[in-house]
Every structure is written in structure tokens, then in C-alpha cells.
Amino acid sequence: MPGFDNARQFPQSIEDLDFSDIEEKYKVPFEEGFDTVIVVDNAPTVDESKKDKLLKFIKKIFKNAGNIKDIDMPMDPDPKTETLTSKGFLFIEFETPEQAAMAIKQYDGYPMDKTHHLAVNRFTDIEKYSQIEEEYKEPEEEKFVEKEHLRSWLTDPQARDQFVLYRGDDVSIFWNKKTEPPEEVHKRIVSIYHVISEFSLSKLSIYFILQNWTETYVQWSPLGTYLATFHRQGIALWGGPSWNKIIRFVHSGVKLIDFSPNEKYLVTWSNEPITLGPNGGAGTPFGPEDEGRQIIIWDVHGGNLLRSFPSSTLSSDGTPNKITWPMFKWSPSDKYFARVTQGQQGQQGQQALSVYETPSMGLVGNKSIKIEGLVDFEWAPASDKEKEKDKHSEEKKQKEELLSYWTPEIGNQPARVTLLNIPSKEIVRTRNLVNVTDSKMHWQSNGDFLCVKVDRHTKTKKSTFSNLEIFRVREKDIPVEVIEVKDVVIAFAWEPKGERFAIITTSDPNYGQPTQGGVTLKTSVSFYYLEKPKPGKGDSVGTANFKLIKTLEKKTSNAIYWSPQGRHVILATLRSATTFDLEFWDLDFETTLDQKEFAKTDPAACLQLMSTQEHYGVTDVEWDPTGRYVITSSSFWRHSIENGYILWDFKGTQLQKHLLDKFKQLLWRPRPKSLLTSEQKKAIKKNLREYSKEFGKKDEEEESTLSEEQIKHRRRLMEEWNAWRKRVEKELSEERENAGIVSPPRRDDDTIEVIEEWIEEVVEETEEIIDD
């Protein structure tokens, strides 16, 4: 047998065996690093005689950090005195790296005496820095890569709008083509590249497809530059004409995001606290200070992490707060962001408003503003004028920004709405309110008005009603007007950029009750406007008040959707099980001259219902950013019946309807503010007739070419079919002849034989004998 031939040569005992190879393999590596060693610099220089005294003293200091294993102070002979003197530094070795770290933290910069401030460093750091080359090397300049034009979609010659559609696992971006089916710009499914020709478009359109483009939902940035998609690992932003990934933000398990109004910053929230992992956050943007935090603020352009925050602190009773999003609210200029913090844990009435500044990410004035009972706050939006000014003047003057907040009744103190300037923290206006159950603040889009919708209860707390407290922010001393509404206001909306608003009220007894089987509330809708100021005494302009235009009774509407351009409004009945009404209203309906006169006395004359429509199963209403079109959709996220969307024009005419299985989300791409001045806009409006002629012509041309294409395609289909039929029929008759079976005669209407059968039936026969 092989292997046992030289059995005698086998080692006799264990000791004779050579284990060295195995030992080598399984050797436990000893601590080789110098993590436990620190270097203490700036120590006094001493000679041999004082060495022990100094070491004793040093030991005494560092004893507090941990157990000192070894201490060593190198001594060199002094060239002058030829005695050994220390060089002003010494090494201390601790038992564990943690102790060493503690020593560095505690004693770096420790004042030993007046002249000696100890500098304590890790030994490995000293080594690392000493190895840096002396000579300065110019860092290699990164090659400039031109970025794509991120706003290319605005240069569309027809000024069409884009929207993103999320359906099943596909995310696609489309051009809105009015009555034509929307043109697909991009779609993503597994990275296969397709070139398809669409007969109706008369041109090739190329699209890229990638499945699972997003894992939860998609979101546009507020100016439409980026499309944000959610992934397990973080957020990705896409954009430009090629729809390439622009930037990624690593945040594991991210659930919610919020852009700052000017797209400079991005806030992300994840339900999973940040963990650094085994390699201490290497390869991630996180540092040790980020550990355990859930909110991150990013710089959108550079992709850098600016600051992380712990999630909202515990509420007064110690339970984790429900996440309210956006957690941070941004001031319109991106300069400040703020949130409500709950102060010390478990203490009531310790709420504070924490306002942070960009780009330093520090608290304004280094501390939060303590506001007892603070519930909610809102920033005042910037007016168009201010925005324009900002654009033209480059001066970086510290500008005050306004915010409003409210506090409920606490003890004897009434509820209060306060307007506050930031960063001066100056209170501009306060207003006290009583019997408040809840309140909600609505800023008009220009920041001209603030309406505080106050839900109040009667003294017996049995019934509730609403007050609208309207602050006229632009006027001197900020006057407040109160509109008392007898019923509960369930929805409020300002006309964008306008002086009108709409409210929905209900006195339905079912309100506030847990709805059973989707009871549709009876509601009324009221429109209000700001009347022209009456000339006051002397030069002063008299006060103008908000007046009711009209109340529409017996409605079921529960949501108000103003067109982004104002004037048009949709009253919708959403999320009801039985009613799906959509009403399209015009508030400036053009009337004849007679009526114009009349309109001066009757504000309701210009209010016109343009159309009443129904969209079965409607869940969402989305105006396009220009106010020309509106899309109502039925999302798979809410229910699975008739998912899809309908495109309407502002008048309420249905342009197209698409039923899509598993339709989830549709979002119009927002547009940034127009670069035109208000004068230029006016000029365009004046010449609208000219423009509309031109565009109308183009539309017609396109339509005719499109339908021609379609006719051609259909003709082709017909011809193909007829040719195929001819061939098949010929084959069939041949086969039949061969088989000797004559094809059954074709029925012909003329050969039909109509058989009429007359049946006479004797129903009754009676014989009567008439006597003479």
C-alpha cells in the first residue's frame, strides 16, 4: 500500500511533529498597532535630575484617563552642557485604545502651568503626518465636464408641459399633447434600448427603459429641474434631456424628502437611524456625529451632507411623535429653515422654535426661540415683487423674513397667533383668541394675506363653528378682519396671486363622525373677494373688507383646486364612495357690457359654472403649472377600480381618458418662475389674439397630418386583411372542390321564403233561438 511503505519513518511522538506551518496559518495576530500610544508635546524640557519628578507629575495627570502601561521620555545629550536633557515630548502607552482616546480628548490643550499647554496626539497620527511629502504638489485639475441643460424642457417650441406617470413598475415621462395621446419622452424598464416608430407621431421617438426606476414613489423638485426617485439605498435625482442620473444621496431606507423652495437643499428622512457599520462610516458620507440620526440636509448641487438631525424628539408624554412632514419648513429664500422642538423630554410647555441658517446650518442667534405650547408655524411666502427685486439687485443685505405661529389656550392664557420676523426675532403682531379647538394658517401665495382658520367651540363645547381671521400683512399695523362662519369650515383655499378665496362649510350632522360606508357630507361652497377700498377721509385710503361673492348650497364638494393662474377653480368630491363630481367654475366670466354695469353692484354676476363632470373613482386633481389643463386621476394606491386618468382643459371639456391598470401617480413637471417682467407679460396678454391665430394654425396643421397618417395606417390594415381573405377564400374553395364537397350556398336575403300562415279559430259559438 502506498504511503505505508516507510512507516518506520513516522514521528514517534507529538513533540517530533512539525506544526510550524499550521501555527503560521492560525496565528492570532498580536496587537501591533500603536493605537494605545499617545504623544504628549509641549512638556517642559528637563535634565536628568528633574526627570523623575516630571514623569511622576505627568503620570498623575494622565492617571485619570486610564491605566498607564508605560511611559517613556527620550533624553538626548545637550550639545552645550553635555548633560542629558529631555526634548519636550514623551510617549505614554495605555492599556486600551479607548483610554488613549480618552486621554487625547481630556488633556489636549491641558494647561500644565502658565507656559506649558500640553498637546496630546495619537502616535499613529504623528507618524501619518510626518510621512507627508514636503514638496507641495499641484492637485490635478479635474476635467471640466459640461452638464446637460437641466431646463431644456422649457425650450419646447410649443411650450408644452411634461408629466411623470408611475404605473405598475414603470415610470415614464410624457409630453402633454392635448387631444392626442401623450408623447412618451422617457420610460424605464430593464436597461434595453429601444427604437420604436409610432405611427401617430410621424417621427421616431427614442426612449430608454429601466424597470424599477423607483421603489416607492417619485417627486419633482419645486422648480421642476429634477425628478427624485426613491430607492432602498437613498435618493437619486434625474434630469436633463438625456434623463441621466445627476446625483445620488445615500440614505438607507429613506421614506420622505423635501426640497427647499429654490432647490438648493434637500431634506431626507428615514425610519432607520444612521449606522456607521463596521468600518466606521468609511465609504459613506456619514461621520461619527451622524450616528443614530434620521434626518439629513443635503446640498443639492454638490451632493454633500450638510448636517444631520435626530428625528423629532419625544412628545410630552414620552411617546415618539408622529412624523409630520415636512418636518423642517423653509423660508421662501432658502435662507432659513425651522422646526418645532419639544425642549426637554417629558416637560410640558417647553416647546421651542428652532430656526437654522444656511449655509452655516447653525441656529439663528445660537439658540432656539422658546414658545410655550407652540403647535404649528408657517413661513410667509415671498411676493412676486420681492422675488424680482432679489433677482436684479445682488446686494446681500440681511433681509427679514416673516413667519406666523400659533399657541393654544394654556391655563388662563388665551390662544394666540403671532407674526414674527426672522432673524431679528421681533414680534410684529399678535392676536388673542378664545374658545379655540384648533386652528390652521393659510398664507396667500404672495404673502399679502394670512388667513387663520379658527375652529371654535361654544361655551358648552357642544358645537363647533369657524372664524376666519384675515391678517392684511402689507398694510400698516397689520389690521385683522374677522369673518364669522356659522358652520364648520372643512376646506379653505386662497386664489393664487389673487385677493379671493373659497371655503367649504358643512353643517352635516355626520361631520366628525366615523364615516360608515363613505357617507358623503352635504356641504356648501362660498367665494369671498376683497372689495375696492372706499375713498376715506382726506387722502387716506379707506378700509376695504372681504365680502361674500356667493354661497353655493347643497353641494357635496370637499376639495378646492384653484388654477395656478387663479380665476378658474375646480370643486371636487374626492374619496367618496358614491359621488365623483367635478365642477369647473370661472370667477371672471366675460359678460356683456350691460352685465358689466350690473356686475359692479352684484359681485356674483361674473361667477359662472362652466361644466359639471364626473370621474368615477377620482382620487386626485392636478392642474398643470400653466393652468391650461387639469388631470384628474384614480390611483391604485387608494383603490383598484378604474385606475387611470382623464385630461381636461380648464373649461371642463374632456380631452382624453386613459384607463391604466395599476396606475399609481401622475405629477406635472413644475415650471420655474417666468423670466418675463410684468410689463412684458402685459404686452403678451394684449396681443393674445395675434398669438392665438398663429398657434391655432399650427394646431390645425398638426391635426391634419396626424389624421392622414392614421388613415394611411388604417387603409393598409384593410388592404392587408382583404388580400388575406381573398387568398384564404381561394384556397378554401379549391380544397372543397378537391374534397368533392360543395361549399354551402351563401344565404341571400332575396331567397328567403316567407310563409304566412293564417289560422282561423272559432272562439265561441252560441245558438240563440229567437221567438217570434
Next chain:
Amino acid sequence: MRPILLQGHTRSLTQIKYNREGDLLFSVSKDQVVNVWYSHNGERLGTYNGHVGAIWTVDVNSTSTLLLTGSADNTAKLWEVQTGKCLHTWEFKTAVKRVAFSEDDAMALAVTEQRMGYPGTIVILSIKNDLEAEQSDEPINIVYPKGSKAMAAEWGYLNKYIITGHEDGSVAQYDWKAGDQIKSVKAHNAEITDLQMSEDRTYFITASKDKSAQIFESNTLNHLKKYMTDAPLNSAAITPIQDFVILGGGQDAMQVTTTTMRQGKFECRFYHKILEDVEVGRVKGHFGPINTIAVHPDGKSFSSGGEDGYVRVHHFDEDYFKFKYPELH
């Protein structure tokens, strides 16, 4: 025109069939009754009683003398149309899901269910068209479909082959003499619920639970047309005269109680046969899924039978016959 409502069944309809002249309409239902109606006025002519299980299928021969039915009582019965007399009963191991006379009436096929360990089969029966003759119990052949079980089957012209639609969505051609599969194509993503031949049997339409209907060429099984809808389909028919197809279906019967009528999509949809994506119109009326659709052989009316137990007979208006795509002619 107002549809005629035929109220003669107490349970859901399973199949309806016109005779060759179109003057009679036969309907079968789960209530174990076969009804025959005058198609022009909806008057009931009579019933054929004898089955003791839900009846799944019916067919009538070209001379309107013989009626063949298949039932869940594991039998197929041959009836004299005129008298309602049961002429013969074939017994099988499982339910009979589909019957069809051959073009020359000399044969019929019966599709049996795959159940209780018995494989699904297609039994080819020989039929004597003489009313007095004794029918043979012995089948000509039994075809065992490959793979998935057959849901529907029809004869090709000149009895060249039989076409089957399967549970896995495939369509196959079988040589009924040898019992071999000639070819098979994967047509649908879900079970095929109906398969109806064109008038000359050169092409056929399939309806499927995958919400689509498709037209295939019989000889080659080449795919010709596809019609996409938004509801599972139970039946599809081809109309003579006009180039249309009629599709019917709706949400599954078991889900109907939890959804409203509107969601169920219980409508007959008309699509243009050649243009595919052009939906011409819809006919509402049933308040349950539509289980079966049949078109009058002269194309002047059609009928639908629903889960709701009603048969609705629709006579087309004048406008229907005038309908034309002006740009195509």
C-alpha cells in the same frame, strides 16, 4: 332597438347558440334546463328536460334537427329539436364542458373535464342524422390534449383538424384521427374561455381571462388580430356583414358581490375586427358578468347570456348597417 329579455333560467347562463337559419336560439344554464326561443320575438318554444347537473354547453346541427348538450352530470345528450325527446345519452367519467358538431354533422366532439384523477379528453363521437337510427355509444377516437387541459374546442373546415383553447392560454391544432397535436401556440397569458369560428371556419376568435381577445388563422395558427380590454373576457364572437367582433365578460363571478355594477364592466364591447384598437361601441344591460355571446348567422342581431340568468337579444338598428369608415371606402 330595445333588447328582448329572455327570462327562462333561474341560474347563470353557460352557453347560447343560434341555429343555422338564426330563427331559433338555444340556451343552456346551470339550472339544468335547455331552452329554445324564437329569436325574433323572444317567445319560448320549449324546453329539453333530462339533465341532472348544470349544463355547460349546447350545439345544434346544421339542419336544426338534432341538439347536443353537455352537462356536469357527466353525460352528453342528443335531443330531437322538434319534439324535445332525448335520443341518446353518452356517459363519461367527468363533466362535459364543450360540445360541437362537425361541419357535415356526421361527427361531434365533446370536451370532458379533468377531474378526480381522470384526464381531460376530447371525445370524437359519430352522429347519425337519422332520427330513428340507433346512435353508437362507441367514440370514433379519444384525443388526450398535451399539457394543460382544453377549455374550448371547434372543428376546422372539412373536418381537417380540431382547434382547442387551453387553460394555460395556448391554442392548439389536433389531428382527431391520430389524436396527435399538430401545432400549438401560446396565445394568451391566462385561461381561454371561449373559441368561436368564423363563418367559413378559416379563422377563429379566442377570449381569455387575460382581458384580451385574439383572432388566429385556422390552418397556420398565425396570429392576426388582438383586442385589449380592461376586464376578463368570457366570450367573443365575430359578426357577419360588418367587420366587428363582440367581446363580453366582466369581473369574476365570485368577486361581483364585493364590487358595484359599474366596476364590473358587464358590457358587450364592439371592436372593429380589422382596425383592432378601435372600439366602436358598448352595449350595457347585464348586472353580472357576460358568460356567452352569440351572433345571428345573418348578422342582424346578437344575444348575450349572463351570470345574472338573463339572455338579452339585441336587434341592430338601421344605423348599425350604415356604419362605415368614410375614409376607408
